[in-house]
Amino acid sequence: MMEQDRSNLVELQRMDLKILVVQQRIRDFDPLLGEVEEPALVLESDSEKTRARLQEMNLEERQLELSVAEKHERQKRLDERVGSVRNLREEAAVSAELEMVKRALQNDEQEALSILDQIRRMEGRLEELDEAITEARGFVGPRLEELVSGRAAAEKELEELEHERESFTDVMDASELRLYDGIRRGGRITAVAALTEDGACGHCFGIIPPQFQNEVRHGESLIRCEGCGVILTLTDHADELAGVTEAAPDAATGEESGAISAEFSEQEDDPAEPEAVEDNPEADVHQEVSIEVADEDRADE
Numbered sequence: 654m655m656e657q658d659r660s661n662l663v664e665l666q667r668m669d670l671k672i673l674v675v676q677q678r679i680r681d682f683d684p685l686l687g688e689v690e691e692p693a694l695v696l697e698s699d700s701e702k703t704r705a706r707l708q709e710m711n712l713e714e715r716q717l718e719l720s721v722a723e724k725h726e727r728q729k730r731l732d733e734r735v736g737s738v739r740n741l742r743e744e745a746a747v748s749a750e751l752e753m754v755k756r757a758l759q760n761d762e763q764e765a766l767s768i769l770d771q772i773r774r775m776e777g778r779l780e781e782l783d784e785a786i787t788e789a790r791g792f793v794g795p796r797l798e799e800l801v802s803g804r805a806a807a808e809k810e811l812e813e814l815e816h817e818r819e820s821f822t823d824v825m826d827a828s829e830l831r832l833y834d835g836i837r838r839g840g841r842i843t844a845v846a847a848l849t850e851d852g853a854c855g856h857c858f859g860i861i862p863p864q865f866q867n868e869v870r871h872g873e874s875l876i877r878c879e880g881c882g883v884i885l886t887l888t889d890h891a892d893e894l895a896g897v898t899e900a901a902p903d904a905a906t907g908e909e910s911g912a913i914s915a916e917f918s919e920q921e922d923d924p925a926e927p928e929a930v931e932d933n934p935e936a937d938v939h940q941e942v943s944i945e946v947a948d949e950d951r952a953d954e
């Protein structure tokens with residue numbers, strides 16, 4: 654009887670739920686790490702773009718300066734020619750050209766001034782950005798370190814839990830372990846549930862036929878719920894299992910957990926049981942699979 658009370662399965666499930674919780678905790682670090690680094694990354698990208706634009710404008714400004722110098726040269730030559738014209742017609746032509754060059758020169762100079770002004774403002778902005786980046790990096794550094802060490806601690810904890818599980822399963826009954834692992838292989842969380850006092854499955858609340866209820870109570874063979882496929886244990890373990898399923902991470906049980914467990918809670922008034930349905934949504938998802946497994950298993954018996 655001692656070896657057949659399935660308490661090992663209950664304990665194994667407790668361990669596996671702890672492992673799931675820690676795995677989720679490790680995953681939760683990823684978005685946090687991204688969040689911490691983001692402000693500095695945004696500033697850096699902004700600074701990079703500003704720097705590139707500044708380079709373009711400096712180039713533009715240099716070209717304008719060359720153009721201004723060239724026009725000054727032309728103006729000088731035209732001024733000289735005005736002094737040596739031979740007739741009025743020639744004078745009119747040179748004057749007209751001189752006028753045009755002067756106007757173009759004015760435009761170039763105006764544009765160069767405007768670009769220089771923009772360059773100055775952009776340099777100021779860049780300076781501000783670089784200061785903000787230094788500040789952001791200063792903040793990110795310690796926070797990043799904190800997150801990275803937090804994740805490392807969680808990874809270490811996971812390693813220990815996995816080691817603990819290994820030692821535990823080494824001495825477990827092989828058929829219990831094989832069945833348990835088989836049920837969980839498809840991603841199911843709950844593989845073990847208590848038989849309720851009124852003879853229902855503690856996971857899906859389907860009624861268990863009396864002959865199977867007796868087998869569960871006497872621990873003669875591994876009995877699974879026909880509805881959801883979990884291994885049924887004695888009612889005595891109900892409290893333990895309730896505690897375990899309570900610890901199950903919501904994220905691992907699927908999005909729709911609220912609606913479905915609420916529905917089950919309404920149907921089930923037994924105060925000892927509601928926790929056992931906390932992770933019920935995955936029964937919904939894996940129903941098909943587990944029924945197949947269950948049938949296959951029944952055929953073996």
Ligand SMILES: [Zn+2]
Nearest residue numbers: 854857878881
């Ligand atoms: Zn069931």
